[in-house]
Amino acid sequence: MPTAAVSPRERVKRALRHQQPDRTPADFLATPEVWRRLVDHLGIEAPAPGDSDLFDPAWEALLRELQIDCRVISYDQFCSPPPSACAAGAGGAAAADWWSSPGRSTPNRMWRCRTPDGLWTDVWGHSMRLVEHATGVYEEFAGWPLADATTVSDLARHPWPEPDWWDWSPLPQLICQLDQHGDDCHLRFRAGSIFESAWQLRGMERFLMDLALDPALPEAIMDRLTDLVVENTRRFLALAGDRVDMVYLYDDVATQSGLLISKAMWRRFVRPRHARIIEVAKTCGKQVMLHCDGAVGPLIPELIDLGVDLLNPIDQSASGMEPGWLKREYGDRLSFHGGIDIVQTLPRGTPQEVQAEVRERVRVLGRDGGYVLCSSHHIQPDTPIANVLAMMDVVLRLPASEEVRGWTRENAF
Numbered sequence: 466m467p468t469a470a471v472s473p474r475e476r477v478k479r480a481l482r483h484q485q486p487d488r489t490p491a492d493f494l495a496t497p498e499v500w501r502r503l504v505d506h507l508g509i510e511a512p513a514p515g516d517s518d519l520f521d522p523a524w525e526a527l528l529r530e531l532q533i534d535c536r537v538i539s540y541d542q543f544c545s546p547p548p549s550a551c552a553a554g555a556g557g558a559a560a561a562d563w564w565s566s567p568g569r570s571t572p573n574r575m576w577r578c579r580t581p582d583g584l585w586t587d588v589w590g591h592s593m594r595l596v597e598h599a600t601g602v603y604e605e606f607a608g609w610p611l612a613d614a615t616t617v618s619d620l621a622r623h624p625w626p627e628p629d630w631w632d633w634s635p636l637p638q639l640i641c642q643l644d645q646h647g648d649d650c651h652l653r654f655r656a657g658s659i660f661e662s663a664w665q666l667r668g669m670e671r672f673l674m675d676l677a678l679d680p681a682l683p684e685a686i687m688d689r690l691t692d693l694v695v696e697n698t699r700r701f702l703a704l705a706g707d708r709v710d711m712v713y714l715y716d717d718v719a720t721q722s723g724l725l726i727s728k729a730m731w732r733r734f735v736r737p738r739h740a741r742i743i744e745v746a747k748t749c750g751k752q753v754m755l756h757c758d759g760a761v762g763p764l765i766p767e768l769i770d771l772g773v774d775l776l777n778p779i780d781q782s783a784s785g786m787e788p789g790w791l792k793r794e795y796g797d798r799l800s801f802h803g804g805i806d807i808v809q810t811l812p813r814g815t816p817q818e819v820q821a822e823v824r825e826r827v828r829v830l831g832r833d834g835g836y837v838l839c840s841s842h843h844i845q846p847d848t849p850i851a852n853v854l855a856m857m858d859v860v861l862r863l864p865a866s867e868e869v870r871g872w873t874r875e876n877a878f
Contacts, residue, residue: 473534474710477651480834481752481774481800488862489831490534490651492802492839494570498601498846499853500524506850514574516563519639524572529646531857535837536643537571538636538709539655540697544576544588545632550624551578551586559586567595567602570843588626589690591665601846609668617685623666625689628696636704644708653711653754654701657694659738660716663687676730684734691738695745702749711775712746712753714739719759721783728763736771743772754802758842760784762791769798778803778841779830788829801830802837805856811840812848816855823861838862 471479471487479486495503504523507530511523519542528536551559558581563574566585578586584607585593593604614620643650663686664672675683698712718725718735726734739755746753754775755768761776762785768776779801781787788804804826805811810819823838830836844853 472649474649474651477534477837480836483797483834485834489827490837491862492535492837493528493531493533494840495844496601496846497567497569499844499848500527502850503527503853514564519574519635520572529648532859534651536650536652537573537655538639538652539573540657541576541588542573543631543633546588546626546630567604589662590624606665609666611666611686612668612671614682617681620685626693628693631697633700633704640708652709653713654709655713656698656742658714658716659687659690660718660735662690676734687738691741695741698742698745710751712751714742715756717758719757719761721759723760723784724763731764740771747772760786762786765795775800775802780841782806782808788826792830796835800835803839803841804830805840807840807842807845811844811852814852816851819852819855820858820861823856827862
């Protein structure tokens with residue numbers, strides 16, 4: 466007989482304790498185009514969200530249909546900046562936009578300021594424009610607000626957000642809404658990034674040159690960001706209490722072939738600032754998830770030492786990120802999230818090839834727990850819906866011995 470079913474939250478917790486759960490827990494991240502196509506394909510009906518809503522009910526219903534175990538609560542659902550944060554652009558007044566950003570990968574709303582000339586600005590001051598491609602749109606940086614700064618004092622002219630720009634009071638209501646279906650999902654708080662947000666304000670080339678030649682300015686930018694993320698995380702966790710399970714950071718410091726900066730630079734500039742955020746999480750008894758694209762393997766021992774519990778996205782095409790090796794080397798100390806290739810397998814493979822990759826990840830990374838099934842990044846709009854549904858087949862999450870017994874999607878619960 467199969468193991469008795471447990472709640473999604475407990476399923477994830479067992480996996481992160483490196484215990485074999487009843488089935489491998491799953492998460493879901495995709496571009497808005499994919500979400501909308503899935504909602505239409507599955508005939509999900511729900512009212513369109515308004516500005517006061519905190520998540521899209523149709524997208525949340527999709528997660529329940531796919532039996533996804535995880536939910537994300539993000540800092541940018543709770544932005545409440547002053548009107549001055551939405552400056553006028555060419556063509557007239559600007560306005561807040563909660564739902565149209567192509568950066569949305571979950572049901573959460575996402576604060577953006579949109580101007581009539583087509584520019585979008587987030588709460589940090591990054592300016593972006595939308596660019597169409599064959600299957601959708603993406604955000605492209607339209608400029609670097611701190612590109613002309615020459616001294617630390619110049620940074621004072623930037624409209625830095627303050628902790629009081631966030632209104633966390635709707636958080637208990639949001640948690641109640643997520644729990645109303647009795648799913649008791651695993652909740653994580655998306656706290657933000659430091660290295661990425663910093664270079665996106667300065668421009669990558671300038672930022673990296675500064676780090677090498679005169680790091681005072683980039684360090685000041687990162688300190689300002691870290692101070693805010695730390696305070697936001699502290700306020701969020703104080704209100705969320707025991708119902709939120711994890712704090713989630715994201716910072717890409719690697720390429721497909723190696724680190725973007727040296728280990729020494731990472732230790733000096735990134736690690737101490739991540740440590741401050743992680744300390745808040747650990748003090749509150751929360752686990753920590755880190756997203757870093759690319760070949761982050763050389764940093765994994767130090768990430769474990771830093772307190773990272775769950776590493777995403779596990780892209781096996783990146784150098785040194787082969788799943789079997791990662792599991793053998795670190796599987797007793799680190800859990801893994803992701804692993805299903807969004808570049809070849811999902812957009813170009815057959816449903817059978819997608820399912821074969823899912824089985825392999827569950828077999829290798831999910832052995833004795835320690836794995837959350839997900840794509841290796843946001844599923845892209847060129848991905849066939851048949852492949853997305855093949856990846857999300859619940860039977861594939863069962864231990865191999867149970868799948869062989871012939872359990873189906875309907876009787877797996």
